[in-house]
Amino acid sequence: MDPEEFRRCGTDMVNYITDYMDTIRSRLPFPDVQPGFLREQIPDEAPFHGESWENVKNDLERVVMKGLNQWRSPHFHAFLPIASSFPALLGDMLAGAMISSPGTWTSNPVGTELEVSMMDWLAKMLQLPQQFLFSGGKGGGCIQASADDATFVAIISARAKVIKQFKDKTKGQVLDKLIAYTSEEAHSSVEKAAHLALVEIRCLETDDKFALRGTTLAAAIREDRKKGLIPFFVCATVGTTSTCAIDNISEIGPICEEEDLWLHIDAVYAGCACICPEYRPWINGVEYSTTFSINPHKWLHINPPCSAFWVKDQELINEPLSVDAMYLRVRSASNGVTMPDFRNWHVQLTRPFGALKMWFVFRMFGVHGLQERIRKDMAMAKEFEALVLADSRFEIVADVVSGLVCFRLKGDNAQNEKLLSMIDKSRRICITPSISRGIFYLRFCISVYTTESRDVVFAWEVIQHEADALLSS
Amino acid sequence: MDPEEFRRCGTDMVNYITDYMDTIRSRLPFPDVQPGFLREQIPDEAPFHGESWENVKNDLERVVMKGLNQWRSPHFHAFLPIASSFPALLGDMLAGAMISSPGTWTSNPVGTELEVSMMDWLAKMLQLPQQFLFSGGKGGGCIQASADDATFVAIISARAKVIKQFKDKTKGQVLDKLIAYTSEEAHSSVEKAAHLALVEIRCLETDDKFALRGTTLAAAIREDRKKGLIPFFVCATVGTTSTCAIDNISEIGPICEEEDLWLHIDAVYAGCACICPEYRPWINGVEYSTTFSINPHKWLHINPPCSAFWVKDQELINEPLSVDAMYLRVRSASNGVTMPDFRNWHVQLTRPFGALKMWFVFRMFGVHGLQERIRKDMAMAKEFEALVLADSRFEIVADVVSGLVCFRLKGDNAQNEKLLSMIDKSRRICITPSISRGIFYLRFCISVYTTESRDVVFAWEVIQHEADALLSS
Incomplete structure (x- = not known):
């Protein structure tokens, strides 16, 4: 295919995508297919x-x-959102045509420097402490391939730091005693990161709002130190996947500082909302964290992969992640300014020019535009909550603080599982369940910008309709 | 931006990309900027x-x-290739519009099943043993976020297997004795993967063709067993980054089998050429490997990320990489057919619908089209080699078996470094160096499909011109 043929086929594809999004309402939110289809x-x-x-x-x-789950459908309310927007798509189109990997500064100077700038822009939008900015000191941020990667990089860097502190022991001796903490409501990727890092992790109890509290953490640390273990890492969550619970960072932070534990904050979804001043208090205490992560590909209209990850001191992650090879060595990065070689910030060497789509989105939406989108989603979740509360057969499971509403029939788990299965079979909306402390419930998430108020009403009508059928049978 | 506005802007971008590729020859292959620009x-x-x-x-x-390194320029001959093609770009455009993550079968059925099919298609193109195919038994393949991820997944899975074998020891006690092997010419990502996995790795000596031989590996294993260490993992390379050396898999394979070591084959670049029957012998012995990886995003015209990774037995990698969470559990994957949940194959949960671009490329190029591209690149490398050999001031450093030519002035390292710096300053072509056994040399790679025979001649003229200036000064 030569460029002129691409002009034709590319235009075809732009038209196909436009028509696809124009007709997205008419498509089943999830497909009627069986494995092997x-x-x-x-x-x-x-x-x-x-x-x-x-x-x-x-x-x-x-x-x-x-065979596609239509994540762009206004009736798709499953999981947590994965963002996609036209400005981001335009950025990815260009990045995909140029394919210039910012693994090192020399391999793509503008890709590296635009990433530096975009991470600082976003840090300012979130009002992160100066230390996390390239322009602020020893810290900085980068795009990780996923939030799973972000948590993994945090935990293996914390592991490297603590192994270094015990010079009289072998790494295996230290490893056998390391203990990390998170909450029982944390994302599965935290446990996975600990497995990959070969360290034990304790999933601590949460309070009645499903949040991890300082006293719980402090007690666990005391208990483990008594056993001769070495506490070294805490992953706190701002916006859990199941209920969007917000761990109490203001309590957890000072404990981590006092006990010399590495605090990583996993704020993938709810953290995006902290660009609105009214939600910024959720991350009060972020100054105590060593690493911090949000997923702009969840709620800031940037296509995945875009996991933003900051560290207070670049050296803390660069050292465990660096290897030197002649074919990667820097040729020209010197005139008083040092730019990062992002290959030393994560697992991957070849990596996308991901800053381009961030630049497109931040400019074409503007901070205000992104804030308004978040506020609109919050309002629609509140609308849905009001509909649930108005029906006495149902109850709300967790405070509605974001675009997510957790609810259930006031009945047993089996009844709620049955309701979900009936909603699934209708194929009119797509929602997913979760379970906390043995209670099974349904999750309704404002997942995509195509969803409007009328879709919230529609979804509730579908759910009520199936509940009517279930409860009258 | 609404769909109709995207129709306009998207068409704009298609035109910009077309014009960019139409004028790529006139752009500097790498930019004249300094850090901080x-x-x-x-x-x-x-x-x-x-x-x-x-x-x-x-x-x-x-x-x-x-500020861009023009990786698409016909005068870009640095590193190893990163592929990009229009058919792949069309696939990525659509995937970027739909954003439907095949982390589990239920989250994107067609994304999952198309990946299953594409990995089998590619395995057949490579004539991989049946065990590596989904349709062949317990094995299968997936797209990893990078070759670094592929190697990392291989080594941590091997680590899990060996830790399980020593049930009477703690994981730390086993870890302190584990030893992995690769060659001194292996990619830096192998050493990095070992660091991340917290295991020691020995970079073994290569023969006069920079290849790892069986006798060297066998001697190292004997030596380490005597010391009480536990050899557990070998990463062999088919096509090293520096010189495209091919480790001797036929010798290494049987040793790994006899010694019960996990053999991973990192064939990222040269492995792509094995779709041509005449290069397939490079991976003879692949049946001894447990995991095998190539990067279609290097030489099969599929945009990154596309690292293809196969395993003989899915359980070997699924077990160490699985965590279970209610919100991820499978709802409907059952009618006698089991489809993989790819989140259990690697680090990331949210992952791109990467099979789409593979499907586009395999269909629009056809196997023959991909083979012809590889043969054309090989022929141009041979042309370049002939030009080097015809100039008695230069020598060839390693056998030219792929699209890569390693060469140098018959002088000392300083002289060759000076030559490179002069070529750099001319900004007419972009090449990168490497060093093997203390010898510094220049690498000329056929990196992009825009390169033609006349560009090979042009590059050699640039190099000769700078060499004339250097040697007469």
């Missing part, structure tokens, strides 16, 4: 000779759309 | 109110192009 639909090996673009295009509806 | 060019915080698309578009040349 695809094998009958496509050949079992690649063609030897190339096919035309028209052939491929003709298969999009038959193959792709038929 | 960007700070003067853009504001130091995000705008409060949104800007127009036209504003952003007007900054593309001034800001982005000014």
Whole structure:
């Protein structure tokens, strides 16, 4: 395909995407397919000779759309959001055409420096302490491939720091005694990061709002020190996946400082809302953290992957993540200014020019535009909560503080599981469940910008309709 | 931005990309900027109110192009290739509009199943043993976020397996004795993966072709067992980054089997060429490996990230990488067919719908089209080699078996470093150096499909011109 042919096919694709988004309301929010459905639909090996673009295009509806969860549908309320916006897509189109990896400054100078600037822009939007800014001192931020990567980088860097402190012991001897903490409501990726780092992790009890409190953490640390263990790492969550609970950072932070533990704050979803002054208090105490992470690809309209990750002192993560190879060595990075080589900030060497889409989105939305979107989602969640509260058969499971509403029938788990299964079968909306302290409930999330007030009402009508059928049967 | 506005802006971007690729020859292959250049060019915080698309578009040349390494330029011969093609870009455009993450089957059924099919298609193109195919038994493949991730997943899975074997010891006691092997010419990511996994790694000597041989590995294992260490993992390279050396898999494989070591084959670049029958012998012995990886984003015209990774037995990697969370549990994956939940194959939960661009590329190029591209690159490398050999001032450093030519002036390292610096200053071509056994040399790689025979001649003229100046000064 030469450039002129791309002009034609690319325009085709822009039109297909436009039409797709124009008609998104008419598509099933999740597909009616069973595992294995695809094998009958496509050949079992690649063609030897190339096919035309028209052939491929003709298969999009038959193959792709038929089996797709429509995360862009206004009726998709599952999980937590994954963002996508047209400005971000434009940025990714250009990045995909240029493919210039900012693994080192020399391999893509503008990719590196735009990432430096965008991480500082976003840090300012969040009112992060100066230490987290490139322009503020020893800290800075980068785009990680995922929040899982962010947590993993935090924990292995904390591990490196503590192993260094025990010079008289082997790494294995230290490792056998290390203990990390998070809450029982934390995301599965925290436990996964600990597994990968080969360290034990305790998932601590939360309060009646599903939040981790300082007293609980302090007691666990005391208990473990008595056992001869070495507490070294805490992952606090601002906005848990199940209920959007906010751990109490103001209590947890000072304890981490006093006990010399590395505090990582996982604020992937709710942290995005902290660009609004009224929600910023959620991360009060962030100055006690060593590393901090939000996912702009959740609620700031930037396509994934875009996990923003900051550290107070670059050296703390660069040292455990650096390897030197001649073919990577810097050629020209010197005239008094030092720019980061982002390969030393994470696992990957080749990495996308991800700052481009951030730049597009921050400029085309503006801070105000992003704030308004968040406020609109919050308001719609409140609308949904009011609808639930007005129906005495239902109850709200957790405070509604974000775009997420957790609710259930005032009945047993089996009844709620049955209700979910009936809603699923209707295929009119897509929601997902969770379970906390043995209680099974349904989660309704404002997941996508296509959702409007009328869709909230529609979703509630679907749920009520299925509840009517269930309770009268 | 509503869909209709995207129709306009998206078409704008398609035109910009087309014009960019149409004029790529006229752009400097790498930019004339110094670290810190960007700070003067853009504001130091995000705008409060949104800007127009036209504003952003007007900054593309001034800001982005000014500081970009032009990896798409026919005169870019640095590192190893990172692929980009129009068919892949079309796939990424659509994936970016839909944003549907195949972290689990239920979160994106077609994304999951198309990945299953594409990994099988590619395995067949490479003539991998049946065990690596989903349709062949217990194995299968997935897209990793990078080759670094692939190696990391391999080593931590091998680590989990061996820790399980020593049930009478703590994990720390086992860890302190674990030893992994690779060659001194292996990619830096192998050493990095070992660091992250907290295991020791020995970088073994290579033969006169920079390849790891069986006898060297066997001797190291014997030596380490005598010391009481526990050998557990070998990473062999098919196509090293410095010289594209091919480790001898046929020798290494049987040793790994006999000694019960996990063999991972890192074939990121040269492995792509194994879709051509004439290069397939490079991976003879692959049946001895437990995990195997190539980067289609290097030489199969698929935009990054696309690191293909296969394992003989899914359980070997799923067990150490699985965590269970209610909000991730499978709802409907059951009617006799089991499809993978790819979140259990790697670090990331949210992951791109990467199979789409593979499907586009495999269909629109066809196997034959991809083979012909590789053969063309090989032929151009041979042309360049002939030019070097015809100039008695130069020597070839390693056998030219791929698109990479390693060469140097028959002089000392300082002279070659000086030559590189002069070539850099000319800014007419971009090449990068490496060093093996203390010898500094220059690397010329056919990196991008825009490069033609005349560009090879041009590059050699630039190099000769600078060499003339250097040697006459």
